[in-house]
Amino acid sequence: MHISEGILSAPVLLTGVILTAGGVSLGLKKMDYERIPEVAVLTSAFFVASLIHVPIGPSSAHLVLNGLMGLLLGWIAFPAILVGLALQALLFQFGGLTSLCVNAFNMAFPAVVSFYLFRLFNRKYNRYTLIFSGFLCGVIGILGSAFLVALSLVTTGEAFLTAAKLIVIAHLPVMIIEGGITAAAVVSLNKVRPELLTRKVKI
Amino acid sequence: MHLEEFAEGKSLIHSLDPRIKLLSLFPFIVVVAIAKGLTVPFIALMVGVNLVLFSRLNLKAVLTRLFPVNLFILFLWFMLPFSVKGEGIFTIGPLTATSEGIFYALTITLKANAIVLSTIALIGTIPIFRLVHALRHLKVPEKLVNLFFFCYRYISVLHEDYSALYNAMKVRAFKPATNVHTYRSYAYLIGMLVVRSYDHSEKIYQAMLCRGFRGRFPLLDHFTGLTRKDFVFFIFMIFVAACLVTLEVGKYFWRLP
Structure with missing residues (x-):
């Protein structure tokens, strides 16, 4: 879901920089110094998890997990995702430096949305609300990102319309699987370390 | 890696x-x-x-x-x-x-x-x-730079954790395929990675506090x-x-x- 270098137009890149700068500064404000190690190590965990390829029929897809990241981190997902993507761009050349901010916004904004959704559904929580809202967060993470990627491409040029449509369609099966995986991961977190899900996160 | x-x-x-x-x-x-x-x-x-x-x-x-x-x-x-x-x-x-x-x-x-x-x-x-x-010299926010550095530093540690967990699954004859069992197993793997990352970070933070960490890395190798x-x-x-x-x-x- 990374957009490579050299594709997007100047206005799209600039919009990405402004939006991401806003999100990141808000996220950094909410992240106290004591939380830096926690957020950083969690980000490395998601960096490693995004290297996992899950089979889908004859092909495979790698996990994104921005929904799960969002529901654990809230607005701090912005700096965390920016850092993760910067490392991916520098270490593996996935995505790119000039498109970094656009990619970060495309993934971090749905993450923040899933944070609020998850809180909304789990004021009083039980197993079923956890499964349902976990699934929803996984779906929103992927679907939202796919739509934002498509939007970035189409606002760059009408010529990308077919490519953008294909990207959204290709992510529909991925979205279901991420939803399922996010739901199961939330349930397992609730069993092993429930305080991670229920503690008060500064909004 | x-x-x-x-x-x-x-x-x-x-x-x-x-x-x-x-x-x-x-x-x-x-x-x-x-x-x-x-x-x-x-x-x-x-x-x-x-x-x-x-x-x-x-x-x-x-x-x-x-x-x-x-x-x-x-x-x-x-x-x-x-x-x-x-x-x-x-x-x-x-x-x-x-x-x-x-x-x-x-x-x-x-x-x-x-x-x-x-x-x-x-x-x-x-x-x-x-x-x-260099990023700090170029006025990139300190929290962001620290986040970047810690994240980079712990990728290899978390990757080792991941390999250990995944090997444990393979020993138990886990074979990825398109089915619910596979996805659930991966989900539990990810859940465990998250839990371990919290455990690591707590130990890291306490160890850093013991050594007098105040959000800054003292350097010998200045530009x-x-x-x-x-x-x-x-x-x-x-x-x-x-x-x-x-x-x-x-x-x-x-x-x-």
């Missing part, structure tokens, strides 16, 4: 000051990223190739790095020639490929590879600790003053970027592609 593949080496580019490398890279990649047509992207690609050659990197490793970039672009090559309006060249079924579309796809290919090559040559050749240090070759390189890269801007603006006069 070997992450700083290009950071070691002895070359002109390796010996430059990291701050200078960052400052001279950014104007260049911004100009290339927003350029149109073929002239500027082509020259930029030549600059990128030369930067890689000057930093005497393992060319095979560099080519491997170009692969993921060009995979996404290959996907665009199947779309763009047919979706840009213009003069038709050939038709496949109901689709007509236009020369404008092919030029557009070529522009993107040149631009992406130019940016990636120059990024590898100029940022890939900085060891991460010095990169982080020394800039040398003449740093200035020469900086001026050269700014000159290149300025030339590219001139070409980009002037190409309508000179009728360049």
Whole structure:
């Protein structure tokens, strides 16, 4: 879901920089110094998890997990995702430096949305609300990102319309699987370390 | 996982000051990223190739790095020639490929590879600790830089955790396939990774507090003053970027592609 270098137009890149700068500064404000190690190590965990390829029929897809990241981190997902993507761009050349901010916004904004959704559904929580809202967060993470990627491409040029449509369609099966995986991961977190899900996160 | 593949080496580019490398890279990649047509992207690609050659990197490793970039672009090559309006060249079924579309796809290919090559040559050749240090000198927010450094540092630790967990699954005859069992197992694996990351971070934070950490890394290896070759390189890269801007603006006069 990374957009490579050299594709997007100047206005799209600039919009990405402004939006991401806003999100990141808000996220950094909410992240106290004591939380830096926690957020950083969690980000490395998601960096490693995004290297996992899950089979889908004859092909495979790698996990994104921005929904799960969002529901654990809230607005701090912005700096965390920016850092993760910067490392991916520098270490593996996935995505790119000039498109970094656009990619970060495309993934971090749905993450923040899933944070609020998850809180909304789990004021009083039980197993079923956890499964349902976990699934929803996984779906929103992927679907939202796919739509934002498509939007970035189409606002760059009408010529990308077919490519953008294909990207959204290709992510529909991925979205279901991420939803399922996010739901199961939330349930397992609730069993092993429930305080991670229920503690008060500064909004 | 070997992450700083290009950071070691002895070359002109390796010996430059990291701050200078960052400052001279950014104007260049911004100009290339927003350029149109073929002239500027082509020259930029030549600059990128030369930067890689000057930093005497393992060319095979560099080519491997170009692969993921060009995979996404290959996907665009199947779309763009047919979706840009213009003069038709050939038709496949109901689709007509236009020369404008092919030029557009070529522009993107040149631009992406130019940016990636120059990024590898100029940022890939900085060891991460010095990169982080340089970012602080360039006024990137401290929390963000610390986050970046810690995250980088713990990727290999978490990767070891992941390998251990995954090996434990394999020992129990786990075979990934398209079924609920596979997805649930991966989900539990991810859940355990998250839990372990919290455990690690608590220990790390306590260990750092014990050693008097106050949000700053004391350094012995400070940047020394800039040398003449740093200035020469900086001026050269700014000159290149300025030339590219001139070409980009002037190409309508000179009728360049």
